[in-house]
Amino acid sequence: MTMIEAINLSKTFRVAKRRPGLLGGLRSIVDPEVRLVEAVRDLSLTVEPGEMIGLVGPNGAGKSTTIKMLTGILMPSAGKVRVAGFNPLHQRREMASHIGVVFGQRTQLWWDLPLIDSLRLLRHLYRVPEARHTANLKRLRELLELDEFIDTPVRQLSLGQRMRGDLTAALLHDPELLYLDEPTIGLDVVAKARIREFLLRINAERGTTILITTHDMDDVETLCPRLLIIDHGRKLYDGGLTEIRERFGGERVLLAVLDPAEVHALPHDASGQPHLADLPAGVHLAKSDGPRFWLSFGRNTMPAHELVAWLGARYQLKDVTFLEPEIEDVIRRIYEENLLLHELESIPQQA
Amino acid sequence: MFQALARDICLYIRLIAMQVKAQLQYKVDLALDVLTSFLVTALEFATLLIYFVPFPTLLGWKVGEVALLGAVVSIGFGLAELFGGGIDNFEVIIRQGDFDRILLRPVTALMQVSTTQFRLRRFGRITQGLSAFGLALFFLRDAHLVWTPLKILVLCLGILSSALIFVSVLLLGATVCFWTVETTELTNILTYGGREMLSYPLTIYHQFMQRLFVFIVPLAFGTYIPVCYVLERALPFALPNWLAFSSPLIALLFALIALAFWRFGVHRYQSTGS
Numbered sequence: 073m074t075m076i077e078a079i080n081l082s083k084t085f086r087v088a089k090r091r092p093g094l095l096g097g098l099r100s101i102v103d104p105e106v107r108l109v110e111a112v113r114d115l116s117l118t119v120e121p122g123e124m125i126g127l128v129g130p131n132g133a134g135k136s137t138t139i140k141m142l143t144g145i146l147m148p149s150a151g152k153v154r155v156a157g158f159n160p161l162h163q164r165r166e167m168a169s170h171i172g173v174v175f176g177q178r179t180q181l182w183w184d185l186p187l188i189d190s191l192r193l194l195r196h197l198y199r200v201p202e203a204r205h206t207a208n209l210k211r212l213r214e215l216l217e218l219d220e221f222i223d224t225p226v227r228q229l230s231l232g233q234r235m236r237g238d239l240t241a242a243l244l245h246d247p248e249l250l251y252l253d254e255p256t257i258g259l260d261v262v263a264k265a266r267i268r269e270f271l272l273r274i275n276a277e278r279g280t281t282i283l284i285t286t287h288d289m290d291d292v293e294t295l296c297p298r299l300l301i302i303d304h305g306r307k308l309y310d311g312g313l314t315e316i317r318e319r320f321g322g323e324r325v326l327l328a329v330l331d332p333a334e335v336h337a338l339p340h341d342a343s344g345q346p347h348l349a350d351l352p353a354g355v356h357l358a359k360s361d362g363p364r365f366w367l368s369f370g371r372n373t374m375p376a377h378e379l380v381a382w383l384g385a386r387y388q389l390k391d392v393t394f395l396e397p398e399i400e401d402v403i404r405r406i407y408e409e410n411l412l413l414h415e416l417e418s419i420p421q422q423a
Numbered sequence: 424m425f426q427a428l429a430r431d432i433c434l435y436i437r438l439i440a441m442q443v444k445a446q447l448q449y450k451v452d453l454a455l456d457v458l459t460s461f462l463v464t465a466l467e468f469a470t471l472l473i474y475f476v477p478f479p480t481l482l483g484w485k486v487g488e489v490a491l492l493g494a495v496v497s498i499g500f501g502l503a504e505l506f507g508g509g510i511d512n513f514e515v516i517i518r519q520g521d522f523d524r525i526l527l528r529p530v531t532a533l534m535q536v537s538t539t540q541f542r543l544r545r546f547g548r549i550t551q552g553l554s555a556f557g558l559a560l561f562f563l564r565d566a567h568l569v570w571t572p573l574k575i576l577v578l579c580l581g582i583l584s585s586a587l588i589f590v591s592v593l594l595l596g597a598t599v600c601f602w603t604v605e606t607t608e609l610t611n612i613l614t615y616g617g618r619e620m621l622s623y624p625l626t627i628y629h630q631f632m633q634r635l636f637v638f639i640v641p642l643a644f645g646t647y648i649p650v651c652y653v654l655e656r657a658l659p660f661a662l663p664n665w666l667a668f669s670s671p672l673i674a675l676l677f678a679l680i681a682l683a684f685w686r687f688g689v690h691r692y693q694s695t696g697s
Contacts, residue, residue, distance in 0.1 A: 085696065140696065145526045147694045161693065168529035180524050196437050197528055
């Protein structure tokens with residue numbers, strides 16, 4: 073059974089335009105000027121059980137709106153959606169037992185109670201049989217190392233601790249599908265690594281399908297073999313990371329380590345930087361640091377091995393490394409230059 | 424369907440019990456809270472009766488009779504505050520954006536909302552109401568009032584009905600929050616205003632207010648009308664005596680209307696996303 077099946081989901085909001093000034097405000101009550109905002113347009117998505125997917129897009133792209141439609145909080149303006157076999161809107165309560173949701177910025181735990189009280193209360197809210205709840209709690213306590221703060225009131229927890237608490241809360245009822253909205257936001261490097269490890273583990277052990285909304289590209293690279301890019305309400309891309317890199321990666325970087333004595337002998341330009349003469353067309357020196365030179369070249373400019381050969385013929389190469397473009401930069405390029413949007417628009421409409 | 428209802432009730436009791444447990448942990452605080460609540464409501468009750476210092480009767484009603492009316496209103500309103508606290512507090516849930524989380528749980532939204540904010544201190548008003556009842560009986564000792572089982576029944580039904588109607592008004596007020604975010608003063612007019620007004624005999628008010636509290640927001644059915652029955656006075660608008668026993672039905676009807684409006688509000692929330 074497909075875990076998520078969304079077909080041509082759309083959501084249009086009616087937003088009342090505010091007229092400026094006092095008179096305008098009064099007029100707005102009697103005769104509101106409404107404009108239509110298409111938050112999500114024709115989004116189709118199929119997710120099989122056990123997948124881990126990253127949902128990426130600039131702010132205001134429609135990611136939250138999409139998630140809300142998938143979780144039954146929001147009614148779609150058009151399109152069909154089924155999650156875990158349920159209609160999220162009409163079978164909200166039945167579906168709720170099969171999904172877990174973690175919001176990075178809001179907690180679902182009771183603020184004034186110790187963490188353990190919240191976790192116990194959730195057993196009753198989700199009607200989990202006691203034995204299963206106890207077993208799950210024990211396992212999650214171990215995996216997420218909750219024991220040191222499980223008796224502390226939630227309002228006194230650090231962000232990392234609270235996030236672990238929220239993850240536990242979302243998983244106590246063994247949901248088949250987990251939605252994470254910015255799960256690593258604000259966390260330190262170590263905490264982020266632990267959370268990512270944990271997610272990989274539950275996906276491997278329990279086959280939990282995981283959908284992560286994130287701005288953190290490391291999240292995407294570590295966790296998501298499949299990436300969904302959303303912008304202006306539309307699904308721009310649905311596929312793997314490597315393909316995105318190759319299509320939009322722009323330039324690759326070759327990091328060459330030359331012999332220091334040789335570097336010293338090179339002609340230096342006005343700012344004191346060593347200058348590599350006669351670089352092939354399309355190759356330029358991005359930066360240099362002592363004996364290390366970062367050479368940036370377009371993917372289609374010249375094959376990598378030819379550049380290495382060219383360098384090797386002229387200089388003593390101590391070491392050579394290839395750096396892939398940062399996925400962050402790739403995504404930024406896509407947003408800023410509306411690369412995929414252009415592509416989408418040039419495809420003729422299918423009847 | 425009944426299985427689901429039974430489970431919901433179990434869950435309701437459990438959630439309330441948890442809050443009770445938390446509040447019982449601070450016994451001194453709780454005792455002080457209840458005492459303060461009692462004193463404040465007692466003061467409000469006293470101001471009701473101040474009228475009778477210079478004047479012997481209010482449109483034919485004596486002090487004991489008005490005290491009885493005030494007591495009945497207090498108990499009903501106190502019960503409503505006790506069980507409807509979460510609903511009254513709904514504007515906070517909306518304003519903080521916590522309603523989404525409520526929709527993500529496999530439990531009815533209204534149930535979740537109504538189990539928040541259960542405060543034991545509201546027993547202060549209920550206790551005050553019961554004491555006022557005793558006081559009323561004291562005032563009425565010379566009135567040769569005959570207490571029959573039917574009269575006791577009609578009072579009990581009336582109190583429970585008025586509690587349900589007050590909670591329904593709170594629910595209507597909460598539903599409006601889907602549009603306005605903050606509770607409007609309109610709700611307060613009907614709850615606090617209603618409580619104040621119905622503590623006096625309905626007949627002192629303009630026809631419009633009488634019609635409002637009998638036919639539109641039928642609070643009178645839970646307070647004024649049962650008390651009229653007990654005191655063997657005529658019901659307003661020449662309604663037949665036995666109608667005093669219909670208060671639960673009327674309260675139920677009103678509650679169903681409030682519930683329908685709530686569902687409409689939730690539906691609207693889900694279609695506009697805010």
